[in-house]
Amino acid sequence: NAGVTQTPKFRILKIGQSMTLQCAQDMNHNYMYWYRQDPGMGLKLIYYSVGAGITDKGEVPNGYNVSRSTTEDFPLRLELAAPSQTSVYFCASSYPGGFGTGELFFGEGSRLTVL
Amino acid sequence: GENVEQHPSTLSVQEGDSAVIKCTYSDSASNYFPWYKQELGKRPQLIIDIRSNVGEKKDQRIAVTLNKTAKHFSLHITETQPEDSAVYFCAASLDTGTASKLTFGTGTRLQVTL
Numbered sequence: 303n304a305g306v307t308q309t310p311k312f313r314i315l316k317i318g319q320s321m322t323l324q325c326a327q328d329m330n331h332n333y334m335y336w337y338r339q340d341p342g343m344g345l346k347l348i349y350y351s352v353g354a355g356i357t358d359k360g361e362v363p364n365g366y367n368v369s370r371s372t373t374e375d376f377p378l379r380l381e382l383a384a385p386s387q388t389s390v391y392f393c394a395s396s397y398p399g400g401f402g403t404g405e406l407f408f409g410e411g412s413r414l415t416v417l
Numbered sequence: 418g419e420n421v422e423q424h425p426s427t428l429s430v431q432e433g434d435s436a437v438i439k440c441t442y443s444d445s446a447s448n449y450f451p452w453y454k455q456e457l458g459k460r461p462q463l464i465i466d467i468r469s470n471v472g473e474k475k476d477q478r479i480a481v482t483l484n485k486t487a488k489h490f491s492l493h494i495t496e497t498q499p500e501d502s503a504v505y506f507c508a509a510s511l512d513t514g515t516a517s518k519l520t521f522g523t524g525t526r527l528q529v530t531l
Contacts, residue, residue: 333516342426344506344521345461352516360518361418392460396517404449404510404517408460 303328308393308409315383315416323378323412325393333396334376335360335406336368338389345392351376383416390414419444421509423522430497431530438525440507441489449512450483450490451519456503464505465492468512497529 306327315321327334332353337345347360351370365387367379376395380387390413394406420443430436442450451466467474467481467490474481478497483490494501504526508519 335516342523344421344423344523345519346521347518350516350518361520404451404466404512405463406451406453406461406517406519408462410460 305329306393306395306407306409308391308412310412311410312413313415315380315414317383317385317416319383320379320381321383321414323380323391323393323414325376325378325409326374327376327393327395327407328374329395329407330373331395331397331407332373334370335394335396336366336376336378337392337394338362339392339411340389348378348391380414385416388414388416419447419509419511419520421507421520421522423507423525425525426523427526427528429528429530432497432499434497436492436494436497436501436527436529438492438505438507438527439489440491440509440522441487442509442520443488444509444511445485445488446511447509449510449517450481451508452479452481452492453506453508453521454503455506455524461506494527497527499529499531502527502529 335350336348349368351357393409448469453461455461480493507522510519
């Protein structure tokens, strides 16, 4: 299993540009998440999904959109990029239903710079 | 919503000494408290977790304690080694058996010196 795969690993955007961060998992996990990590600020939840066709906002959703058309994929869309979106983005997934372990399996991260 | 505070932000210990990182949470309904380790440039990985029905959990050199009354939990690393150097994040959530909507602390950078 490859686990959670994110692309691209690095990207520089100009203010106002748009882009999509790709995330795929091959562990048959129902739950997927997008977090952003800013220096000294920990990880903040942007959006999450409990299954195909179902998404919900996390703590910091403004400026982002997500979709979940399949169990495997959970892309994050940035519209009209702003310098405040400069961050490292982590996609994660966790086990399916029931009172499971709750462990998050993270991708390697995508470092985005908006200039 | 939940708020998690973590202290200290940096911690330097000599190899072989113990390290303790402390976290407090605000939502008394939270019942799941994991700790993640993030090595430089790498992804966060779960190292240990505890649920609110347990007061302490150990796994070799690491242990976590939970005080529900005071709403705080701590990570203890004994006999520290250079490979323990990393950033450690605590987190809290209400685990209802669905998505893990964790609230993370701001992290502690642990440096183990020789």
